[in-house]
Amino acid sequence: MNVEEMKYFSNELLKWYDQNARILPWREHPSAYRVWISEVMLQQTRVNAVKPYFERFMKECSTIQDLAHISEDKLLKLWEGLGYYNRAKNLKRAAQIIEEKFGGRLPSDRKCLQSLPGIGPYTAGAISSIAFGHKVPAVDGNVLRVMSRVLANKEDITCTAVKKEIEKIIYKILPEKRAGDFNQALMELGAVICVPNGAPKCTACPLSPICQGYQQGIEEKLPIKAKKKKRTIEKKTIFLLVYEEYILIRQRPNKGLLSNMWEFPNVEGYLSNQKCKEKMQQWKIDVKQILPLNSSKHIFTHKEWRMIGYLIIINKKPKELKGIWVTKQQILDKYSIPSAFQHYLKILFLQ
DNA sequence: AAATCGGGGAT
DNA sequence: ATCCCAGATTT
Numbered sequence: 001m002n003v004e005e006m007k008y009f010s011n012e013l014l015k016w017y018d019q020n021a022r023i024l025p026w027r028e029h030p031s032a033y034r035v036w037i038s039e040v041m042l043q044q045t046r047v048n049a050v051k052p053y054f055e056r057f058m059k060e061c062s063t064i065q066d067l068a069h070i071s072e073d074k075l076l077k078l079w080e081g082l083g084y085y086n087r088a089k090n091l092k093r094a095a096q097i098i099e100e101k102f103g104g105r106l107p108s109d110r111k112c113l114q115s116l117p118g119i120g121p122y123t124a125g126a127i128s129s130i131a132f133g134h135k136v137p138a139v140d141g142n143v144l145r146v147m148s149r150v151l152a153n154k155e156d157i158t159c160t161a162v163k164k165e166i167e168k169i170i171y172k173i174l175p176e177k178r179a180g181d182f183n184q185a186l187m188e189l190g191a192v193i194c195v196p197n198g199a200p201k202c203t204a205c206p207l208s209p210i211c212q213g214y215q216q217g218i219e220e221k222l223p224i225k226a227k228k229k230k231r232t233i234e235k236k237t238i239f240l241l242v243y244e245e246y247i248l249i250r251q252r253p254n255k256g257l258l259s260n261m262w263e264f265p266n267v268e269g270y271l272s273n274q275k276c277k278e279k280m281q282q283w284k285i286d287v288k289q290i291l292p293l294n295s296s297k298h299i300f301t302h303k304e305w306r307m308i309g310y311l312i313i314i315n316k317k318p319k320e321l322k323g324i325w326v327t328k329q330q331i332l333d334k335y336s337i338p339s340a341f342q343h344y345l346k347i348l349f350l351q
Numbered sequence: 352a353a354a355t356c357g358g359g360g361a362t
Numbered sequence: 363a364t365c366c367c368a369g370a371t372t373t
Contacts, residue, residue: 043369
């Protein structure tokens with residue numbers, strides 16, 4: 001791209017953004033804290049999914065100081081259902097570091113931001129440019145797609161080298177004045193016009209006159225991405241253990257998948273009705289009634305849980321069982337249960 | 352470089 | 363079913 005085209009790129013993109021920017025909660029009085037929280041929530045997560053979480057989070061935890069001292073229960077509850085729960089833990093850790101080492105204020109420098117947990121190359125660039133106006137790129141999936149089309153670049157955008165190459169090009173195009181708007185505009189264009197999976201809306205695109213992919217008629221073949229590997233399948237049997245108005249839940253380990261989230265007791269594999277009875281004996285549970293429940297499945301990025309379940313009404317609270325007995329209300333108020341268990345959680349609430 | 356980590360909406 | 367999302371971190 002020559003200098004003229006880069007000027008055109010920047011000018012037309014900003015002009016388009018001025019007329020088409022969506023009204024989003026984090027764009028209202030965008031403090032560094034609000035930009036930070038929104039950008040972390042938006043990692044691999046769609047705008048519409050984030051909106052309600054962002055507004056609730058800001059009500060319940062409106063400053064860095066609040067965040068540095070929030071309880072884990074409350075933090076996970078605010079994040080419940082959003083996914084990638086390490087994001088929430090990293091937010092709190094970063095808030096504590098910001099209090100200790102940065103005087104309670106977010107740094108503006110990109111490299112400095114990137115030293116904080118949960119803030120990588122993209123998020124550091126986004127905060128630095130959007131909240132502080134620094135001239136730094138913020139290259140996310142949208143930007144990679146838009147640029148691979150504009151440049152008709154047929155390299156694999158999942159490669160680190162290609163990402164760095166795009167960052168360099170963006171840096172050259174970035175305007176001195178409105179770097180934050182430019183970065184947001186490029187992402188917005190990717191989300192609204194230069195969409196993935198099928199036909200981008202090139203006739204409505206301000207960059208089509210300089211888009212090489214469009215002019216070569218290969219825009220729908222771009223970007224090039226390596227194929228993902230298949231998901232592994234895991235079978236599980238879920239137990240809804242109910243004693244009077246209490247239900248047994250347990251906390252997952254603090255590492256790995258859904259770490260520190262709460263779940264219903266479960267075992268690997270499908271247990272028959274008979275094997276389920278035996279398992280209850282093994283756990284020394286005084287069973288009153290066993291009811292088989294409908295199967296359910298939950299798809300993660302890299303694995304798939306196929307589940308069956310049993311509703312088990314019991315006569316006495318067993319002592320030595322791992323977990324805690326809670327009411328439905330306590331689950332709603334305090335304990336975070338991931339969406340994977342939604343099917344069985346719903347059954348519980350029908351009881 | 353590849354694997355891990357969630358959940359949901361669009362196609 | 364597959365893809366992808368305002369990615370980061372660990373292996």
